[in-house]
Amino acid sequence: DQQVKQNSPSLSVQEGRISILNCDYTNSMFDYFLWYKKYPAEGPTFLISISSIKDKNEDGRFTVFLNKSAKHLSLHIVPSQPGDSAVYFCAAKGSYIPTFGRGTSLIVHP
């Protein structure tokens, strides 16, 4: 059973608009959350993270929001750019090893 769920396999957004990628988790022991970005033919690269003691973390155009009561986090990209087109993986840690979701493919149209 998937403990980290990314229920939208794909998302299409127009350049300049906001992209919102969602992630749900089931394990209440998770206390640290990460987003990785993956381009075709490359490995995932770390993008942004958030600890469970926070509800928001911002890094430039990327912001991650955490709602612990709902066991939900989201990644906001504002404004979206064509270069943001990639697969985004949500991951959660409770012990030391992250559990990854299946990924969401984001396409940003010019």
Add this chain to the structure above:
Amino acid sequence: DAGVIQSPRHEVTEMGQEVTLRCKPISGHDYLFWYRQTMMRGLELLIYFNNNVPIDDSGMPEDRFSAKMPNASFSTLKIQPSEPRDSAVYFCASSLALAGVGTDTQYFGPGTRLTVL
């Protein structure tokens, strides 16, 4: 540093053949991870090493899979015999530590796309 290096980048083989995937982690990283990516299951951890010692191999799907790390700069993932359902992208990753701000970041290699016919 060149990052995590994996070879080959692509492997096509026939069912029943032995497949060996190779990984060179980032120098100085004490942890090495092997992941498998499929559409159905996303990124799954197969096994990880600490200082060349396997710590958790509970993600290895079957006895057909084995992994070794003979030294700090080299690891292999072997599938023998291979089956069509093993077709996936296999990633190697390394990190300085398992916990700690910044030091636990996993750096992934470009992956090996395995196709078993």
